[in-house]
Amino acid sequence: MDDAVRLESLTKTYGAVTVLRDIRVSFPKGSFTAVMGPSGSGKSTLLQCAAALDRPSSGRVIIDGTDVAGLNETRLTEFRRESTGFVFQAFNLLPSLTAEQNVALPVRLAGRRPDGRAVREALARVGLEAKARSRPSQLSGGQQQRVAVARALVTRPAVLFADEPTGALDLATGRELLDVLRKLVDDGLTTIVMVTHDPNVASYADRVLFLADGRLAGELTAPTSEAVAARMTGATC
Known part of the structure; x- marks a missing residue:
């Protein structure tokens, strides 16, 4: 199995509204994919379905070889904790916990004792091993x-999903975060699927998928910010 995630004929409806229509796409292991499209195109819904945070109305979602449709809610929760990581625009850190305690939280929620070495390694991967005992209020937005x-990395997930991860950061801080994400993929540590509206952010990916009206509307490989911006404005690139 060379795909970290595969979506097969995925459709998602809310009442009479169809948000995603017959999405068929694979995300190879060790790849970095950005998902883009205008507001209402279905980007966040695609990410949530691909991450098994929401169930599709029809079609299949296969993560690291597992068809998640066959999992009950309890097993699905366990599977997400073990096999996926998710980073939101909001940092969602607990202010009363230190950085290392926040990193260890998914393991504790799973009812296991955190491995201190794994926690320190995860912080080292993002360049924050020296901030392990700092609380969120003592960290900058980019550090948070x-x-x-x-x-999201501490459980060594097969795939890391990110929804506008630089949305709350300034340009320089956002670039620092993207450098971290790029290196995680280049070092073979995970696969990343990221939603963004920013062509500069998308240029850090290996591939950009474009959505329009709930359908796949093309892709770019080895994207540049200029090529992505041209595509988003309807120009030929």
Whole structure:
């Protein structure tokens, strides 16, 4: 199995509204994919279905060889904790916990004792091993988001999903975070699927998928920010 995630004929409806229509796409292991499209195109819904946070109305979602449709809610929760990581635009750190305690939280929620070495390694991967005992209020926004990335990495997931991870960061801090994400993929540590609206952010990916009206509307490989911006404005690139 060379795909970290595979979507087969995925459709998602809410009442009479169809948000995703017959999506068929694979995300190879060790790849970095950005998903883009105008507001309402279905980007976040695609990410949530691909991450097994939401169930499709029809079709299949296969993560690391497992068809998640066959899992009950309890097993699905366990599977997400073990095989996927998720980074949101909001950092979602607990203010009363240190960086290392926040990183260890998914393991504790799974009812296991955190491995201190794995926690320190996750923080080192995002360049924050020296901030292990700092609380969120003592960290910059970019550092808090890197703690959130470390938290998503601590279980060594097969795939890391990110929804506008730089949305709350300034340009320079956002680039630092993207450098971290790029290195995680280049070092073979995970697969990343990221939603963004920013062509500069998308240029860090290996491939950009474009959505329009709930359907796949093309892709770019080895994207540049200029090529992505041209595609988003309807120009030929």
